[in-house]
Amino acid sequence: MARFNSNQIKQKMRQAEQKLKQQMRQAEQKLQREVDKVNRENKRKVDAYNRRVDSHNRKVISDYNSEVRKRNTHNRQAIAELNRQLRSGSSGVRYTEPEQQLADRVHTAVGQLDPREYDTFLSYARIDGGDVASALREALEELGVAVWFDEVAIIPGRSQSLQMDAGLRKARSGIALLTPAYLTGRFWTERELGALLGKNVLIPVLHNVTFEDVRKYSGILPDLAGFTTEQDSVEDIAKKIAAAVIVDEAV
Incomplete structure (x- = not known):
């Protein structure tokens, strides 16, 4: 009958434990790499989206400011003409x-x-x-x-x-x-x-x-x-x- 060797059992248990820890570290590292990859891709998409939104907003603001300038110019011209008409009586509306x-x-x-x-x-x-x-x-x-x-x-x-x-x-x-x-x-x-x-x-x-x-x-x-x-x-x-x-x- 073989003798029970407790030291040998403990050694095998430590080896199994170390192997399991190593496998867990490798799994964690792999998972972290996947997470980093996903984060980088998400950041790339967010940055690209933000650039598009920023470009769109700048265009909208530029177009709006341009329209406001045109409208202001038109209003000034219209008011100047209206003033002329009101004071000259050249239209149906006069002072x-x-x-x-x-x-x-x-x-x-x-x-x-x-x-x-x-x-x-x-x-x-x-x-x-x-x-x-x-x-x-x-x-x-x-x-x-x-x-x-x-x-x-x-x-x-x-x-x-x-x-x-x-x-x-x-x-x-x-x-x-x-x-x-x-x-x-x-x-x-x-x-x-x-x-x-x-x-x-x-x-x-x-x-x-x-x-x-x-x-x-x-x-x-x-x-x-x-x-x-x-x-x-x-x-x-x-x-x-x-x-x-x-x-x-x-x-």
Whole structure:
């Protein structure tokens, strides 16, 4: 009967253990090589994708900036032509004498101001001026006028009064859409009108009220010149205002 040799068994166990460890290390090294290979390939694909996205974004931005420059050039030319027509009476839309005096004062005053984020601040009473105000804003912006308009500019969840104050500061001029509700002296409209009067660049637009109504409402308005929807369409009024508030930077 063969003798039991414990040392020999232990030696074989150590050898088996070492062999297993070696196999595990080799398997780990192989796996790591595969992981590194996959990571390198993924990085190559991500880098290539990022280059394509970056190139695409640069092109989009370049195209957008080019379009903005073209649009700005077109708007300046259109406004210059509109100014010529309004003052010469060579088109269906023209300034009356009081309107031209107002437009000239506004144009001169705006040209002397520092650049602002908005060309004008549109003040109105929502109860009876919302629809006309929206139409006026759209018509002005189509002509290249940057308009601060509460329904678009005010961000929900933030202080409405602080946002309105910021808009009043940033606007180079103001438009007061005077309606029956506006002339009742509501808190917001009175607050806005007070701030706009401090700018010395205020354009009254009358809707469903007369200059006599405005005279009774307040004696603090700088004058009774302005535009009225009784005489002109909203689109024509927008043209007259745009010609006054947009200053050609090349001039």
